[in-house]
Amino acid sequence: MSLLSLRKVTKRYGNVVAASHVDLDVAAGSRTAIVGPSGSGKTTLLRLIAGFETLDGGSISLDGELLADESNSVPAYRRGIGYVAQEGALFPHLTVAENIAFGLSGHAERHARVDALLDLVGLARTMADRRPHELSGGQQQRVALARALARRPRLMLLDEPFSALDTGLREDLRDLVAEVLSSAGVTTVFVTHDQSEALSFADQVALMRDGVIVQAGSPEDLYFRPRDAEAARFFGEAIVVAGAEAGALGLHIAPDAPAMLRPEQFVLSTGGADSPVSGRVLTRTFRGPTCRLLIETTGTPPFLQFKLDYPSATAPEVGAAIGLKVVGEPHPLTAPSPAATS
Numbered sequence: 001m002s003l004l005s006l007r008k009v010t011k012r013y014g015n016v017v018a019a020s021h022v023d024l025d026v027a028a029g030s031r032t033a034i035v036g037p038s039g040s041g042k043t044t045l046l047r048l049i050a051g052f053e054t055l056d057g058g059s060i061s062l063d064g065e066l067l068a069d070e071s072n073s074v075p076a077y078r079r080g081i082g083y084v085a086q087e088g089a090l091f092p093h094l095t096v097a098e099n100i101a102f103g104l105s106g107h108a109e110r111h112a113r114v115d116a117l118l119d120l121v122g123l124a125r126t127m128a129d130r131r132p133h134e135l136s137g138g139q140q141q142r143v144a145l146a147r148a149l150a151r152r153p154r155l156m157l158l159d160e161p162f163s164a165l166d167t168g169l170r171e172d173l174r175d176l177v178a179e180v181l182s183s184a185g186v187t188t189v190f191v192t193h194d195q196s197e198a199l200s201f202a203d204q205v206a207l208m209r210d211g212v213i214v215q216a217g218s219p220e221d222l223y224f225r226p227r228d229a230e231a232a233r234f235f236g237e238a239i240v241v242a243g244a245e246a247g248a249l250g251l252h253i254a255p256d257a258p259a260m261l262r263p264e265q266f267v268l269s270t271g272g273a274d275s276p277v278s279g280r281v282l283t284r285t286f287r288g289p290t291c292r293l294l295i296e297t298t299g300t301p302p303f304l305q306f307k308l309d310y311p312s313a314t315a316p317e318v319g320a321a322i323g324l325k326v327v328g329e330p331h332p333l334t335a336p337s338p339a340a341t342s
């Protein structure tokens with residue numbers, strides 16, 4: 001069942017339409033990622049849901065209750081929504097415990113709740129008396145999460161909460177947050193510009209472009225069945241082929257629409273005598289466990305170039321002849337694209 005519903009949500013800043021007729025449904029207990037290029041309207045959408053901004057059109061409802069439309073707006077503090085921003089959202093003059101307990105009533109209850117929340121977000125109880133400047137960035141974000149959870153929100157909004165952290169820490173904290181939120185059963189909407197974070201953390205991914213949600217669906221939908229070439233490339237390497245290019249790969253696609261393949265749909269073999277398509281390695285970039293190879297087909301023109309990752313231990317050298325076989329189907333794209341490869 002849908003907990004959060006956005007209907008034709010519109011927000012303008014002067015001439016800029018930051019959100020335009022946005023429809024979005026978020027199921028109870030699920031996690032939705034909002035992704036898209038810089039300036040596409042992700043933060044605006046989150047701030048509208050939180051109640052930090054007013055709507056110019058449309059409506060937002062939570063659990064059947066109207067939160068906002070053109071003429072009404074429930075104040076942010078009455079929405080029962082938790083919000084964790086990128087960084088710096090803690091009160092600097094309050095201790096960790098005071099930050100977490102901010103707004104909670106009852107001394108005894110506050111104390112017990114702070115301890116439970118510190119445990120939940122993996123912070124030692126001895127940190128309760130520290131102030132934010134005595135914590136690392138990752139610890140501060142854990143406190144911010146604990147503070148948002150303290151009020152038992154109906155919905156949690158996360159605006160790039162891990163983006164200021166180093167890669168390793170970022171992944172650890174992301175896994176912890178996923179665990180904490182699902183064990184607490186908290187419905188979550190989060191903004192990220194990191195595609196892999198969106199694909200791994202979310203049940204539903206909504207891709208925004210120029211204030212519009214161009215596609216919303218499961219991570220698999222967005223990755224394997226993107227709507228257009230731009231959406232395809234947003235989620236990783238995409239090989240977009242049309243007409244003769246598809247023929248050169250031995251694929252059958254509709255004549256006037258392009259189609260997309262992911263590089264991992266190409267099975268590469270060295271030697272290549274038995275493979276339907278022949279090619280050679282143009283460049284080879286070592287990346288640790290894998291090498292990124294730039295491949296060019298050599299059989300039937302037009303000759304296509306594309307990149308694919310291959311295990312380093314057995315990666316072919318530059319100039320090596322290879323064989324290629326396509327597995328799975330090419331995915332048809334709705335909008336034509338002039339470029340053949342990414």
Ligand SMILES: Nc1ncnc2c1ncn2[C@@H]1O[C@H](COP(=O)(O)OP(=O)(O)OP(=O)(O)O)[C@@H](O)[C@H]1O
Nearest residue numbers: 013016018036037038039040041042043044045193
């Ligand atoms: N308070 C504001 N006043 C004027 N324009 C604004 C305001 N807030 C956002 N905008 C504009 O609205 C558009 C959407 O901004 P928004 O911050 O929602 O994008 P975003 O997708 O979150 O971007 P980023 O990934 O860079 O954070 C942008 O063109 C931005 O310049």
